[in-house]
Amino acid sequence: MPEAPMPGGPIIAQLDLELRGIRKRYGSFVAVDDVSLKVEKGQFVCLLGPSGCGKTTTLRCVAGLEEPDDGDILIGGRQVTGDPPWKRDIAMMFQDFALFPHMSVAKQVGFGLEMLKKPRADIAKRVAEVLAAFEITALAERRPAQLSGGQKQRVALARAMITEPRILLLDEPIGALDYSLRETVMLELKALQKRTGISFIWVTHDQNEAFSLGDHVVVMNHAKIEQQGSPDEVLSRPATAFVAGFIQGNNVLRGKAGAADAGVLPVDTPDGRFLVPLAGRAAPMPGAEVSFSIRAELVQEGEPLDNAISARCTTVEFFGAYRRHVLESATGVVLKYDQFGAAKQRLREGETTTLAWRTKDAVLHA
Numbered sequence: 144m145p146e147a148p149m150p151g152g153p154i155i156a157q158l159d160l161e162l163r164g165i166r167k168r169y170g171s172f173v174a175v176d177d178v179s180l181k182v183e184k185g186q187f188v189c190l191l192g193p194s195g196c197g198k199t200t201t202l203r204c205v206a207g208l209e210e211p212d213d214g215d216i217l218i219g220g221r222q223v224t225g226d227p228p229w230k231r232d233i234a235m236m237f238q239d240f241a242l243f244p245h246m247s248v249a250k251q252v253g254f255g256l257e258m259l260k261k262p263r264a265d266i267a268k269r270v271a272e273v274l275a276a277f278e279i280t281a282l283a284e285r286r287p288a289q290l291s292g293g294q295k296q297r298v299a300l301a302r303a304m305i306t307e308p309r310i311l312l313l314d315e316p317i318g319a320l321d322y323s324l325r326e327t328v329m330l331e332l333k334a335l336q337k338r339t340g341i342s343f344i345w346v347t348h349d350q351n352e353a354f355s356l357g358d359h360v361v362v363m364n365h366a367k368i369e370q371q372g373s374p375d376e377v378l379s380r381p382a383t384a385f386v387a388g389f390i391q392g393n394n395v396l397r398g399k400a401g402a403a404d405a406g407v408l409p410v411d412t413p414d415g416r417f418l419v420p421l422a423g424r425a426a427p428m429p430g431a432e433v434s435f436s437i438r439a440e441l442v443q444e445g446e447p448l449d450n451a452i453s454a455r456c457t458t459v460e461f462f463g464a465y466r467r468h469v470l471e472s473a474t475g476v477v478l479k480y481d482q483f484g485a486a487k488q489r490l491r492e493g494e495t496t497t498l499a500w501r502t503k504d505a506v507l508h509a
């Protein structure tokens with residue numbers, strides 16, 4: 144006989160991690176405020192935000208290195224409140240790699256299994272396998288001081304992965320590496336994550352890392368989540384002025400709402416009136432302070448489009464595939480305009496021009 148469906152709707156696939164309203168205070172200072180997050184099986188999640196916004200504290204709560212004051216943490220559907228780190232089915236990797244200075248590479252890599260009190264012979268066998276998999280067998284007897292940055296990173300990763308955790312927590316894991324190594328290591332880690340199906344929660348303040356690696360990007364500011372979604376959602380539809388300003392390449396304008404008509408909101412700014420699609424948002428009250436953004440690559444120069452602003456070019460920066468122009472409007476608003484490939488006309492520093500964009504390309508913030 145087929146099983147009766149569970150009451151209360153469809154069965155939801157088990158999540159690797161769920162945070163429900165996490166709050167963490169240090170004295171009267173709130174470091175993490177009402178953070179809720181769902182991590183699906185095998186997902187690559189990036190926590191992105193400026194220094195001090197609470198990313199590391201959130202990660203430390205998941206790891207069991209801090210206990211939240213409020214909220215629930217579920218790993219694989221199980222409440223882990225009060226459990227020590229080694230009982231949480233997680234592993235953690237830090238920016239400075241936190242290797243034990245007096246321990247050989249082989250000993251460090253086996254440390255997690257020793258904590259779990261596995262038989263000696265099993266540990267030795269597994270360590271040999273993992274050293275080989277991470278191509279560090281030749282380094283087995285070295286101490287951390289005898290390793291390069293890239294080698295330390297591999298050792299730290301091998302040590303974290305040996306227990307085959309459900310979730311790997313990575314705090315700025317490539318921050319200490321030379322720029323030349325970062326790209327390669329990022330690709331390796333992404334491939335490793337896909338191959339193993341382990342969920343990665345990767346803390347970074349580098350948006351390039353977050354948007355190129357994450358399946359799900361969580362943007363934090365002042366202890367709270369400002370926005371979370373796919374990289375594409377966050378990039379193309381920043382939910383708040385903070386997110387738009389934090390992500391490179393957005394122009395943020397502020398003004399007062401007019402009366403919305405046919406899904407379009409007029410916004411009066413010191414630089415003139417602009418039209419912004421509501422795109423599903425409720426129309427703000429006329430007179431309310433609002434903000435919106437337009438991506439620098441969607442701005443055009445000298446084209447007769449719905450929205451136009453006069454601005455003076457202050458800087459031109461070259462980025463290989465495109466040129467970024469930084470401009471200033473008559474009222475001092477800084478604007479960016481990107482030009483790709485060979486262009487007929489080149490805007491130069493000191494010149495005044497008209498920037499324009501289509502109404503559909505503007506994004507209204509909450």
Ligand SMILES: Nc1ncnc2c1ncn2[C@@H]1O[C@H](COP(=O)(O)OP(=O)(O)OP(=O)(O)O)[C@@H](O)[C@H]1O
Binds near residue numbers: 172174195198199348
């Ligand atoms: N043990 C502590 N005692 C007091 N305040 C703390 C403690 N740990 C963190 N904080 C404060 O909590 C806030 C959040 O810190 P957290 O390390 O989580 O930020 P972050 O987003 O990871 O920053 P960064 O990118 O600089 O590492 C900061 O203002 C920090 O000074």
